[in-house]
Every structure is written in structure tokens, then in C-alpha cells.
Amino acid sequence: MRAALLLLAPALLIASFTVARPEPLPAPTLPPSFDGASAVATDTELARDYPSRVPGTAAADGAARWYAGKLAVYGLRALEDTWEEEIPGVGRARLRNLVTVVPGTTDYAIVVVAHRDNTGASPGANDNASGTAALIELARGYATSGTVTERPEPEHTLVLLSSDGGAYGGLGAERFASTSPLRSKVLAVVSLDGLAGNAPPRLELAGFEPRSPAPALVRTASVRIAEQTVTEPSRPGWLAQLVDLGVPFGYGEQGPFLARGISAVRIATAPDGRADTGDVPEILNAGGFARLGRAAESLLSSLDAGIALSGGTASYVYLGDRAIRGWAIELVLLASLPPFLIGAIDLFTRSRRRGLALRGAWLSLRTRLGMWLWAGGVVWLGALIGVFPRDGTVTPPPDSPVVSRWPVAGLLVLAVVLAAGWWPARRRLAPRGHVTPEDELAGYAVSLLALGAIAIATAAVNPHALLFLVPSLYAWLWLPQVHARSGWARDALYGIGLIGPVLALVSIAEQLGLGLDAPLYVTGLITAGFVPWAAVLALLAWAAVASQLGALAAGRYVPRHSDR
Numbered sequence: 001m002r003a004a005l006l007l008l009a010p011a012l013l014i015a016s017f018t019v020a021r022p023e024p025l026p027a028p029t030l031p032p033s034f035d036g037a038s039a040v041a042t043d044t045e046l047a048r049d050y051p052s053r054v055p056g057t058a059a060a061d062g063a064a065r066w067y068a069g070k071l072a073v074y075g076l077r078a079l080e081d082t083w084e085e086e087i088p089g090v091g092r093a094r095l096r097n098l099v100t101v102v103p104g105t106t107d108y109a110i111v112v113v114a115h116r117d118n119t120g121a122s123p124g125a126n127d128n129a130s131g132t133a134a135l136i137e138l139a140r141g142y143a144t145s146g147t148v149t150e151r152p153e154p155e156h157t158l159v160l161l162s163s164d165g166g167a168y169g170g171l172g173a174e175r176f177a178s179t180s181p182l183r184s185k186v187l188a189v190v191s192l193d194g195l196a197g198n199a200p201p202r203l204e205l206a207g208f209e210p211r212s213p214a215p216a217l218v219r220t221a222s223v224r225i226a227e228q229t230v231t232e233p234s235r236p237g238w239l240a241q242l243v244d245l246g247v248p249f250g251y252g253e254q255g256p257f258l259a260r261g262i263s264a265v266r267i268a269t270a271p272d273g274r275a276d277t278g279d280v281p282e283i284l285n286a287g288g289f290a291r292l293g294r295a296a297e298s299l300l301s302s303l304d305a306g307i308a309l310s311g312g313t314a315s316y317v318y319l320g321d322r323a324i325r326g327w328a329i330e331l332v333l334l335a336s337l338p339p340f341l342i343g344a345i346d347l348f349t350r351s352r353r354r355g356l357a358l359r360g361a362w363l364s365l366r367t368r369l370g371m372w373l374w375a376g377g378v379v380w381l382g383a384l385i386g387v388f389p390r391d392g393t394v395t396p397p398p399d400s401p402v403v404s405r406w407p408v409a410g411l412l413v414l415a416v417v418l419a420a421g422w423w424p425a426r427r428r429l430a431p432r433g434h435v436t437p438e439d440e441l442a443g444y445a446v447s448l449l450a451l452g453a454i455a456i457a458t459a460a461v462n463p464h465a466l467l468f469l470v471p472s473l474y475a476w477l478w479l480p481q482v483h484a485r486s487g488w489a490r491d492a493l494y495g496i497g498l499i500g501p502v503l504a505l506v507s508i509a510e511q512l513g514l515g516l517d518a519p520l521y522v523t524g525l526i527t528a529g530f531v532p533w534a535a536v537l538a539l540l541a542w543a544a545v546a547s548q549l550g551a552l553a554a555g556r557y558v559p560r561h562s563d564r
Contacts, residue, residue, distance in 0.1 A: 001343035001477075011335035015328035021321055022215035024223040028301035034137055036290020042070070043125060043133035043196065043289070044281040051123035053116060055164050055171075056093025063116055064096045067162050070136050074143030076100050078162070083175060087168050088389065089401035095164040097172045099180070102142045102158040109157040109185045110303050112138060112296070113173055113253055114192040115166020119399065122279040127270035128166060130284070131192035134293050135160055138300065154304050157185070166193070166253055167275075169394035173253035177260050188217055188263045188303050191253040192296060194270025196289035201225055201233040204266040205241070205318070207250040207258025208395075208530065210464050212241075212316040214263040215323045217303070221265050222321075224299040228291040233267070236511070241317045243507040245326060245464040249530050251395045251512060261313050267296065273513025274399040315464070330463040333470065337455055340473040344448040347480065351445040356438050360559025361446035367425055367560060369544040374421035376540050382414050383527040392528030398512040398521065429551070429558060437484075439559050440552055444480040447548045451476065454541050461534045468500030469542070476549050483552070490553040498546070501539075 050063040068078040078098040087093050098116075114131030118124030139160050142152065159182060163172025173191070177183055195201075203221055205212055212218075218235075226232040236244065244250070250258060251272055257264035269288070270276075315326025351358060382388045387410035389396065455473060458465050475496035482489040509518035525531055551557040 001339045001346070004339035004342045007335045007338055008332065011332045015324065015332050018325040018328040019319075019322050020215070022219040022323055024220040025216060025302040025306035027224075027227075028298050028305065030301070032294040032297040032301075033141060034134075034290065034293040034297045035140075036286060036293060039130075039133045039137045039293055040196070040284060040286045040289060042136055043129045043284065046129040046132060047123035047125040047281050052120035053118045053124065054090060054120045055087060055095045055117050055168070056090060060117060060164070061096070064098060064162075064164075067098055067116060067132065067136070071100055071139055074140055076102070076139055076143065081175065081180075085165070085171055085393075087165065087171070088396060090168070095171060095175070097164055097175055098162040099176070100139060100160040100162075101182070102154060102160070104154040104157040104304075106156055107185050108187050109159050109182055110300065111159040111161055111176075111186050111189040111257075112192065112300060113161040113163055113176075113189060115163045115170070115172060115253060117164050117167050119167050119275045119397075121275040121399075122277050123281065124167075124279050125281045125284055126197045126279050127194040127276065128192075130194055130196035130289060132162060134192050134195055134289075134296060135162060137293060138297060141297070156187070156304050157182075158300070158304070159186070163253065167397065168400070169251065169392075169396050170253040170256055171394055174256040174394050177256040177262070183260070183262075186257070186262050188214075189254065189257045189265075190221070190296065190299060190303075191264065191266035193252065193266050193268040195267065195292040195296070196284040196286070197269030198283070198285050198288070199269045199271070200231070201229060201267060201269050201288075201292055203233050203235050204252050204254060204268060204272075205235065206244040206248065206252075207255045207264075207313075208248055209259045210245040210248050210315050210326065210462055211258050211261065211313040212245075212318075212326065213254070213258065213265050213313060215316060215318075216306075217263050217265060218318060218323075219321065220302050221267065221299055224302060225267070225292065225295040227298065228295040229288070235318055238317050238319055239503075240507050240511065242329070242464065242467050243504050245315055245317075245329075246462065246467050247465070247504050247508065247531070249395045249508070249525050251397070256394065258313055263313050267292065271513060272398070272511060326464070333463055333466040334459060336466070336470055336473070337452075337459065340455070340477060341452045343477050344445075344452045348445045348449045351442055354438075356442040356445070357559060358442050358446055360439065361442040363560035364429060364443065364558070365446055365450060365544060365548050367428055368547050369541060371422060371425040372540040372544045372547075374425075375418060376536065378414050378418045378421070379523060379527060381417065382410065385410060385413075387411060387414060388527040389524045390527060390529075392524075392530065395530060396521075396524060396528070398514050398517070428560065435558055440483065440557060441480060443548060443552050443557050443559065444483070447545050447552070448477060450541070451545045454538050454545065457534070458538050461532055461538065465535065468504055471499040472497035472542070472546070479549060479553060494550060494553045497549075
């Protein structure tokens with residue numbers, strides 16, 4: 001196994017050669033004309049006149065008419081796209097996207113999107129009346145009447161999208177990305193989401209698939225923002241980016257576009273956590289709003305002039321001003337499998353050669369797998385009866401009722417059903433009598449071989465997800481070596497093996513401010529279909545192996561010698 005670890009060396013060497021420093025697109029020749037005072041006034045007007053813009057309400061319809069009227073002053077038409085959708089906590093609602101198209105010399109398009117709605121918890125002056133006001137101010141530069149007499153002709157078609165349902169996970173962006181006749185021509189998307197907050201600006205890059213925006217787009221956005229704010233915007237750390245590629249849930253309006261291979265970034269200062277009840281006009285950072293507005297205008301001009309360099313998506317991990325290609329990271333993760341597989345297969349074949357009772361270990365593991373499959377079935381039953389969400393089109397917001405308000409009665413029923421399957425399995429696996437060292441070694445051999453099969457299946461579904469398995473592969477491979485030593489060594493190795501799933505849970509909780517609701521949110525992602533069913537089965541099988549190795553490490557393992 002140690003010799004096989006040498007396979008990692010060429011993979012790491014190849015990955016190091018893929019590290020590149022992407023160059024930003026050229027800066028615009030003209031300075032931005034974004035009027036910060038006008039944008040603040042527009043923001044305040046929307047938040048004051050329509051403080052609650054929950055989709056499907058009369059106030060939301062009024063806000064849509066208000067936005068269309070603002071653009072009409074500049075001679076621009078907002079085309080309306082309406083549809084109905086079931087929104088958790090709201091019910092069946094009619095949503096409205098307003099699409100303004102500024103023709104260019106080519107049909108290829110750049111989209112600037114800002115959601116118009118809010119949850120009603122506050123006037124949403126920053127999240128996202130500020131994005132809507134910035135969209136109106138950007139539209140002023142392409143006016144055909146009013147204050148601007150000569151309309152500039154962009155190189156590419158510009159699409160200004162005032163979306164609905166953005167506060168509920170990006171429903172309007174999903175609608176545009178999936179149904180708009182313009183979607184096949186879109187080369188890049190910039191989402192404006194809360195530009196007037198007091199927090200530092202940041203870029204969000206995650207989507208519904210293991211894809212990232214093009215490095216030229218990310219780098220250009222960072223440089224244009226830095227030119228106005230002195231410092232570059234923050235991004236998720238490299239570890240958070242790896243987690244997002246392994247569990248691509250992509251909260252925000254950039255997510256639906258990235259899922260369809262369209263390069264997209266989201267510029268924000270508003271938190272992705274629960275709705276801020278103090279989001280009122282008085283807290284707006286007027287200076288920061290003006291700076292980010294100018295940065296957005298400059299970014300749009302740079303993209304319009306050099307969009308050929310920024311189209312398309314692939315997986316990347318960004319480190320400062322450098323980027324590592326995702327396929328190189330996948331190669332390193334895949335190269336980490338053969339050493340473990342060699343060790344696990346060697347242990348299994350030696351156990352067979354010594355005539356160890358492997359059947360009892362297989363039966364014990366099968367019982368544990370059945371118990372975890374039963375748990376998965378209970379969760380699926382919960383989705384059928386409405387306890388958990390089903391068939392989601394976008395990831396739910398952290399303060400969605402599917403996360404924060406769970407039906408207590410339904411959860412109690414599911415707990416009873418879960419216990420009905422767990423109790424018989426527990427009785428069959430309860431320690432009784434003497435277990436020999438040979439039986440324990442057989443338990444390790446079978447468990448580690450099964451863990452290798454799970455790793456191969458995971459690599460077939462999403463190689464990036466191996467990030468969550470690698471700690472368990474190499475920590476648990478050492479468990480048979482330290483089994484006869486002190487209990488703390490076994491406990492430490494077993495705990496290290498659990499780091500992968502815990503890392504994913506903590507990363508998602510930190511990004512969205514979920515706290516202890518993180519397990520419930522992830523359960524909702526699974527039942528809504530954002531985690532592939534093959535990955536769910538691999539997770540349940542991993543849990544069965546983890547429980548068997550945990551029983552071995554704790555001295556509570558017992559083999560089953562028959563099906564009775």
C-alpha cells in the first residue's frame with residue numbers, strides 16, 4: 001500500500017501544472033456613469049412604497065408595475081413572463097419576470113439579473129431593492145428617450161432581468177434559464193443581490209452541478225470591484241469551494257445558470273442566511289452602493305467588449321488570483337483510491353486464505369445496511385406525506401418553512417416507523433457471548449472491502465465527492481493495526497474517518513447561517529432531488545460500514561452466523 005501511494009506523486013505534479021493566473025478582460029474606455037444618489041433614491045422609493053413584495057400578492061404586482069414604469073421613462077420596454085408555482089410557506093402563487101432586451105450587433109447575450117421580491121419580513125431595502133435600483137440605473141445608460149439622447153449600441157445583446165421568487169431560492173432565474181428563448185444565446189450572467197449593505201462585497205460561484213464560472217469572468221469581476229472599492233471581493237475559501245463541488249447545491253440566482261453550462265457570478269453584500277428584519281432604508285450604505293454600482297457597470301462594459309474570453313463553464317477552485325482546474329483535483333482524488341483498494345483487498349484475501357469466518361461479517365454488514373436503507377425509506381415516506389420537500393426546482397432559502405417549521409406530528413410518526421425497523425436489527429446485532437479476534441478481523445476485512453466498493457461508486461457519480469470519503473479510507477484502514485492497543489487510539493482513528501461528512505455539513509451551515517438546522521436543510525436537499533439517488537445510496541452504504549466499524553472500535557461487534 002505504501003508503494004502504491006507513489007501514484008499520488010504524478011497526479012499532484014499534473015495538478016500543480018494546471019495552476020494558472022487568469023487575466024481580466026480589458027477595462028472599459030469610458031468611466032462609469034452610475035449615479036449613486038439616484039440609485040439610493042430609487043431603492044428607498046421601492047422599499048417605502050412596496051415594503052412587502054411576497055410573490056403572488058397585490059403588493060408584488062404593484063412593484064412589478066412600478067419597475068416597468070421606471071424603465072418606460074427611458075423608452076425601454078419590460079416584457080412580462082408570468083407563471084404559477086408552489087412556494088413553501090406561500091402556497092400557489094403567480095410570479096412575474098420582467099425582461100428588457102437591448103439589441104446589440106450580435107445575438108449573443110449578457111444577462112444582468114436582480115430579484116425584485118422579498119419575504120415580507122422587512123422592506124428589503126438592501127436585499128434586494130438595491131439590486132433592482134442598480135438594474136434601473138444600468139438601464140438608464142441605454143435609454144432611447146428622456147435624459148439620454150444618444151443611445152449607445154452594445155456589441156452584444158444585453159438582457160436586464162428583474163426576476164421574481166429570488167428570495168425563495170431563485171425561482172425567477174430558474175424560469176428564465178429553463179424556458180426563455182434567449183437562453184441558448186446567453187454567454188455570461190451577473191447577478192446583483194444586495195449591493196448596499198455594510199458587509200464587504202463578495203462573489204458567489206456555486207451552482208446545482210459541479211461547475212464553476214469561467215476564470216476570466218471571476219477575475220474580471222474581482223478587478224472591476226477592486227478598482228472601485230480598493231480591495232478585491234471575498235470568495236468562498238478553497239475548502240468551501242471543494243465542498244460546493246462535492247455537494248453542488250448552489251444557493252442563489254447564479255445557480256440555475258451554472259447548472260446549464262452558462263458562466264454566472266453573484267455580487268452581494270447581503271448575507272445568505274435568514275431574512276434580516278432590520279433591512280430598512282436607514283441602514284443603506286450609500287457610498288458602498290455607489291461604488292458597487294460603478295463596478296457592475298464597468299464589469300458589464302468589459303464583458304460586452306471581450307465576452308469571447310469568458311463564456312462556458314467547467315469546475316475550478318480559485319486561490320487568490322489563481323485557479324486550479326477541477327479535473328486535476330479529480331485526478332488527485334482518484335489517484336488516492338488505488339493505495340486503499342490494494343490494502344483492503346490484500347487484507348480480505350489474507351483473511352480468506354486463513355479461513356476466517358467472513359460470512360458472519362457479511363451478514364452483520366447486510367443487517368446494518370438494511371437498517372440504514374430502512375431509514376432512507378422512512379425519509380422518502382416523509383417526503384410523500386409532506387414532512388420533507390419534494391421535487392424542488394431551486395435550493396430553498398435558509399428561512400424556508402421546509403427548514404424552519406417542520407410538522408411535529410409527522411416527525412413523530414416517522415420516528416415511530418424508524419424505531420419499528422431499528423429495534424429488531426439492534427436485537428440481532430447486540431453483543432452476546434465471546435467474540436474471537438479472528439471474528440473481529442473478519443469484520444474489519446469485510447467492512448473495508450465494502451468501503452472500497454462505495455468509494456468506486458462515488459467516483460463514478462461525482463469524483464469531487466471523494467473528498468468526503470478519503471479521511472475514512474485511510475483512517476479506518478489503520479483500525480485493524482491498532483485494535484489491540486488502547487481505546488483512545490481506536491476512538492481517534494474512528495473520529496478522523498467521520499471528518500468528511502461533518503465537513504460538508506459544517507460548510508453548508510456556515511455559508512447559509514443555518515446553525516443546528518443544517519441536518520434538516522441537507523435532508524431537504526436530498527428529498528428535493530438536489531443530491532442524486534445514486535449518491536444517496538452510497539451515503540447509506542457508507543453509514544452501514546461506519547456503524548459496523550464503530551461497533552468494532554468500541555468492542556461491541558458481533559458476527560451473524562445465520563439468517564435466523
